[in-house]
Amino acid sequence: MTQDELKTLVGQAALQYVPAGALIGVGTGSTVNKFIAALSAAHAAIRAVSSSEASTALLRAAGIAVVPLEQAGELAVYIDGADEIDPHGHMLKGGGGALTREKIVAAQARRFICIADASKQVDTLGRFPLPVEIIPMAAARLARQFAALGGQAALRMSGGQPYVTDNGLHILDVRGLRITDPLAFENETSQWPGVVTVGVFARQKASCCLLATQQGVRTLQFD
Numbered sequence: 147m148t149q150d151e152l153k154t155l156v157g158q159a160a161l162q163y164v165p166a167g168a169l170i171g172v173g174t175g176s177t178v179n180k181f182i183a184a185l186s187a188a189h190a191a192i193r194a195v196s197s198s199e200a201s202t203a204l205l206r207a208a209g210i211a212v213v214p215l216e217q218a219g220e221l222a223v224y225i226d227g228a229d230e231i232d233p234h235g236h237m238l239k240g241g242g243g244a245l246t247r248e249k250i251v252a253a254q255a256r257r258f259i260c261i262a263d264a265s266k267q268v269d270t271l272g273r274f275p276l277p278v279e280i281i282p283m284a285a286a287r288l289a290r291q292f293a294a295l296g297g298q299a300a301l302r303m304s305g306g307q308p309y310v311t312d313n314g315l316h317i318l319d320v321r322g323l324r325i326t327d328p329l330a331f332e333n334e335t336s337q338w339p340g341v342v343t344v345g346v347f348a349r350q351k352a353s354c355c356l357l358a359t360q361q362g363v364r365t366l367q368f369d
């Protein structure tokens with residue numbers, strides 16, 4: 147199977163985690179797009195809280211009502227992809243730039259179901275450049291702070307201009323990190339002035355991961 151077919155497979159598998167009539171949290175990215183397509187085809191009577199403008203547009207196009215987070219109580223489940231997932235369910239996220247809203251919506255859900263293909267499995271987070279959403283004026287100083295940890299930070303660009311998130315902010319992508327203690331790393335770097343969100347999800351780690359492999363979908367439990 148191609149990587150795209152694996153994403154379709156795991157997007158469909160995630161349907162079993164959607165309680166009938168529930169209000170669920172929906173992440174962002176190419177794997178989640180397959181989940182939204184599966185939801186649409188299943189005609190599931192659900193409502194969703196979305197983690198990005200892109201997912202909101204897709205959900206609405208699929209006929210799924212999108213509820214503002216402010217009007218939602220606790221969500222039964224949050225379903226999202228990841229750029230990396232380690233053996234403990236810690237994730238690295240934000241390749242699509244949606245990390246801040248993803249972390250906010252995930253924090254309001256009882257369970258985080260990560261959907262990924264096997265290429266996302268790692269022993270230690272950091273092979274994928276770590277996305278960090280930042281206040282723009284802090285970029286140079288934060289780059290120096292990440293350099294002190296051994297990382298090389300670059301401002302994410304799009305069409306020759308700094309990439310702008312749904313929140314009107316910028317992203318640093320930090321290469322060369324080896325994140326051996328994701329919780330300590332998240333706790334420390336989240337407090338640096340100018341950091342809005344680091345793409346390490348250790349406090350909002352996965353409860354379970356549906357991992358698409360050439361042999362089918364494996365379920366990894368983390369709680």
Ligand SMILES: O=C[C@H](O)[C@H](O)[C@H](O)COP(=O)(O)O
Binds near residue numbers: 177178226240
């Ligand atoms: O900002 C984007 C999200 O964190 C995505 O969940 C992550 O980048 C994985 O995306 P994809 O399913 O496209 O690999």
